[in-house]
Amino acid sequence: MDLYSKEVMKHFRKPQNVGKIKNADGIGKVGNLRCGDIMYLYIKVAKDKKGKEIINDIKFETYGCTVAIANTSLLTTMVKGKTIEEAMKIKKDDLVKKFGGVPFIKIHCSLLAVDALAEAIYDYFKKIGRPISKELEERHEAAEKIGEELKKHHGGLFKVEEELHKEYEK
Ligand code: FES
Numbered sequence: 001m002d003l004y005s006k007e008v009m010k011h012f013r014k015p016q017n018v019g020k021i022k023n024a025d026g027i028g029k030v031g032n033l034r035c036g037d038i039m040y041l042y043i044k045v046a047k048d049k050k051g052k053e054i055i056n057d058i059k060f061e062t063y064g065c066t067v068a069i070a071n072t073s074l075l076t077t078m079v080k081g082k083t084i085e086e087a088m089k090i091k092k093d094d095l096v097k098k099f100g101g102v103p104f105i106k107i108h109c110s111l112l113a114v115d116a117l118a119e120a121i122y123d124y125f126k127k128i129g130r131p132i133s134k135e136l137e138e139r140h141e142a143a144e145k146i147g148e149e150l151k152k153h154h155g156g157l158f159k160v161e162e163e164l165h166k167e168y169e170k
Helices: 006-013 066-079 084-088 092-098 109-128 134-153 155-168
Strands: 026-031 038-047 053-063
Touching: 006 066, 026 109, 026 134, 038 066, 038 109, 053 066, 053 084, 053 109, 066 084, 066 092, 066 109, 084 109, 092 109, 109 134
Parallel strands: none
Antiparallel strands: 026 038, 038 053
16 A cells, blocks of 8 residues: 555645745744654735635745645645635644545644644734734644744754745745
């Protein structure tokens, strides 16, 4: 049996929405303590015809594994054009399900994508002064804690990453 499903390999070999967005409305930066992988995710928000805020554009860069790349690619295709509320409803299990499963040891990789999106939305809300829900605040605090730990243990890597992405932050 193959380790990864066809769908995982499709997104890994041809990842969608890779890159950065200049002057993004929100940026999510998250890391994973188990492996040290890092994800940057950018969103651009616009209003649809009904005046609802939608994720008009989304891009990501990751120094992550096969599943992290495939997952985030899949997530970006699922949320592009969706309202922020709809995007926030997508959980890691939804991604794993769409892939027809991933090896157990790779389940944590699916979290990077959804956490990075939550952080990008958090960043957007902060910038425009919108109240933050308790759930989003808690997720942000958890992401920050992991970031601090990663900085402590992989400080050099973090510095390089921040340098590489600095010009894209407002
Ligand atoms: S091993 Fe790090 S995100 Fe997959």
